[in-house]
Amino acid sequence: MLLNVAVKQFVSILNHLVKVEALSCNSRPATTGRSKGSKMWSLVSFVTTAAVSSLVTIGVVKYLDRKKDKSQEEGTKEEKEYEIAQRKLQFRKPEKIWNTVLFFENGVTTDPELASLKTFVHYLDSARATIQLCLYRMSHWTLGDVLLKKFNKRRGLLIQIITDYDVFTSIDKGTTRLFRKCFDEGMSLKVRRSKSHMHHKFAIIDGEAVLTGSLNWTEQAFTGNHEDVLVTTNPLHVDKYMQRFRTLWRNSQDPADLMAK
Template identity: 25%
Template sequence: MAWKSVKVLLASTATIAVASQVVKKLYKYFTTKERTRLDGTENDTCSEAVNIKYREINDVILFSDNVVRHTIRVPPNRDVTVCEGREQNCFKLIRYIKSARETMDVCMYLITSNEIAEQIIRLGQRHVLVRIIVDSEMALSPPSQIKRLKEYSFIQVQTSNKSVLMHHKFCVIDGPNAIKRKNILKSYAEKLNIHVSATQTSTQLKPKPSKAFVMSGSLNWSTQAMVSNCESVIVTSNANIVSKFEKEFDSLWTENEPAFK
């Protein structure tokens, strides 16, 4: 009888120990998740880039010395949370860049940020087609990242051939014209590749449509601008605005591929 009591006691103790471990793990999971949310790395109202694939975007990023959050209303009666805080907004800008699925066209006076250059390289590694136009005088001036970016075949870089200063600072992500161009280039490359069969090309899954948007403002993609200057960036998926920026980029880009019809 005593031995049975001992066995029951041991079994109860083991059950309690296992249960306590489960409770600890659950507690750790939920407290970590809550801490993550409060720290702004998940479900942060200022992390607008988290779910931007298929929705309308009207956003403002302000690089300021004051950490302030406020809400503005833009047509058609939509609330936009404006976040002013350098570290947070650097993270937010990169989240928008990382969200590119098919193409990214960048027209920038200069690019010196190592972090942004790293994200551009990662986009290319995910088969996002990247085109960059920079001012000819600033392209190779230290600490420009252009020389580094030009080493990758999936990143196309051109310097502005205009006699005037190329002072644009905008980026079009997943623009309709750029995606069409990418598909034509891909189709042309497949025709040249004798190792790609018709069956392979016809059975490939079509990518889901991406939401095109543009980022434009006073901000150069430089560490100096993000750390020390007062800058602003407007982010919008308004189709009319995206179209105008795409046309401007195309007017500056010199084609060196097969003619597109």
């Protein structure tokens, strides 16, 4: 559309110049052939300059049109890819299970279709590529066994764990044994050492879903406390947790380095 406008504008300029020159010639007295030739050359020169300028303008307009069309195509392609990714995510992680809130009341969720511990086992067992845990305490061996079995069975599965330094080095063996077992089995584990405790309790599954809330991964939390857990596949929320995990991971230490000191 912009190209058509530019062409029409150029033609309009030429017509206007011809009319102006015709009127000018009619209103002036006769001139010599040399003078006529000079004026004609000036007109031709002006028209040529206008033509070149118009062609340049047309070229710029065509380039901008192509760039705009390409940008629109890329935008449409990204939207389609996002829609496809969301449909696949919905297939792998159904809305009812993966976008909900669990309230644990002395070991029983308020949703009758979701058994507390079985639900957590399902979340962990569904992982295909990565499980990233940021936990203050983890001493529930049922969950630990799921991690260990899945890690040893599924080659290529990456399990990363971040915990608090004081918890990992605690003399309370019940608190540290499971973390150390995971580390000894070859899982990637780091400890966060700072003036304040690393008190997070969240898990990221395949970079697609987050489990977060008040729940430490202990038997007491699952069977004796009032706890809550939010489960979500919202990309905006998942991305924020991914960024936080990466930051904590960079600023945490390998247990082997601590033991060597």
